[in-house]
Amino acid sequence: MINSRFFPLMRKEFIHIARDRRSLLILFLMPVLMMFVFGYAINMDVKHIRMGICDLSRTPTSRALIEAVSASPYFDVTVRYEDPRLTGELFRRREIRAAVIIPREFARDLGASGVARIGVITDGTDANTATLAQNYLEGLFLERSLSAGGVEFPVRIKSRILYNPDMESSHFVVPGIVALLLIMIGALLTSVTIVREKETGTLEQILVSPIRGYEVVLGKALPYLVLAFGIAVFIIIFGCLWFHVPMLGSWSWLTLFCIIYLFTSLAIGLMISTLVSTQQVAMMLALVATLLPSVMLSGFIFPVASMPAPLRVVSRIVPATYFLEIIRGIMLKGNGPAELWRPVLAMIAVGLLFTVMAIRRFRLKL
């Protein structure tokens, strides 16, 4: 190994990295920026929904109900109005996104028969928020009617959310970003570094030496793996400190799986480098080939289980799908290989598939 030709290649590559300070700075700042954007913008919990309330009943019962709604962190009661016919206008003017109408007969009906009606109206242009608002309100009203009516409902739901009890989006978004960035940076760096040598003609000079294929690949890729790994450590620690993402599992397992994952990204980068001949195209292709499937199909945002069948198949060859399970499992649940062997094996299989494809395409000729 010491006598191998890939050491000089590696040393040269490290010189390139060290001399190009600007790119290095971008490589470390971009992930932080992305983490801020994703960590704050991808917020699944809907809070502070602007709400209008039209209380026609004006009874202590209805007021108690309104108080309960106002006290909820999910709703900000911003408008109170008297004429239910205004409801449509309020929605149209974008003043509210949900409305509750308590009819005049509310208290009377409740007293007489024990059954009263409440109108709940939500804005369907944002279906996600509308559904959430509906659910929150239903839950709220159900709970109140049960306790107010004095009826003992046969089933009482006592829910507990494990691993992320506060439902903090950042706790599952930050590990996701790590998965995203690693595959992207690995593929990007590897493909661009090889294609750059194609472009400048230096590859011709290297290939005319008695170097072997694996020496070129390792010599070119390892420095960038080290770099990408450094970036990975940097963003994971940053995520833990800034977003208070817990780390319940073992660092060493995470490190090992990270490295396996990075090898997969390297294989993708290598394959791209065999397909294109300019750095710009390599960059575009690397971004499209990694970022797009990793964001859309890996379960980063949209759960794989709810995808249509053909997309579920595609998601199986997206390496991020497996790494997401692994990193979320380790960080948030404290899982180890005993629980994660399935995604780990699947990730290795996908990685090997890409590696074999890439090496078959990579040739020591022009």
Add this chain to the structure above:
Amino acid sequence: MSIPFARVKELEKSYGKTVALASVSLDVGKGEMFGLIGPDGAGKTTLMRILSSLLDPDSGDCVVAGVSVSEDPAGIRRIIGYMPQRFSLYQDLTVGENLRFFADLFRVPRRERIKRTAMLLEFARLEPFVKRQAGRLSGGMKQKLALACALVHTPEFLILDEPTTGVDPVSRREFWSILKKLKETGVTILVSTPYMEEAELCDRVALMHKGRVLMTGVAKDIAQGFAGTVYSVACDDTVGLAVWLKGRLTPEQVRIVGTRVHVSLFGDTGRAIAGLEREAATAGFSIAMAEPVPAALEDAFVAMIAERERRHDAA
């Protein structure tokens, strides 16, 4: 020359419908400086890339020092030093770092590397610039560095693809004097160039045109084999006369050399030049004197190409 050091046998290579090499055969003797001469697109680069195992030919083979390119490409790579046409060193690495990288790539042992590097730096007069990044060197210095990098593993066979194209005349002369010194150390050199005057610095040359070798031999002999006569004409309007003559004859027969126009003529050349002189005078050119001069390699080459095209058109 008993057994040639490098032998190129019936190489064929096409890119789609474009024929880059059409059955090219060459023999290069040990210690020889061999020139590949020809315009762009003649197939020089393709030939050199196949010879250095960077490209696979469609058919044919090359053997260098008993090693076949098709059978043992790695073996070939140990013997040869190759300098591509385009400057292809690392611009952000210093002169010293570039040399060290290529030495390591060929596993030159440390002690030998240090000795060899010092020798090459002195040879190419690059010592003062060891710590300078390659991208900040002048064109001539870059070529010398590229040459040094190709030589760092002490190859037996040096392949240089247009090393002086785009380099200033002073640096070109210096580069060739370095090559001459190299040849004296016993290295066999194959060099391509579009400059005819550089061909005369080679022991032997092959004239290439459209993927074929038209002729091989000593440059002077090829020039002497020229069938016609070259007249050197002086005129107060050199450029104007050249343009007029190109219209009157074929463009290949006319070229400007310094302040004179050289015209290649065939057949009864005495009568032809006299006729041309009269016509030129009528056209308003004052011609001082037309005298026959020895044909240069370029004249012979151009005539050969023209002859070939004529036969091609006829067929």
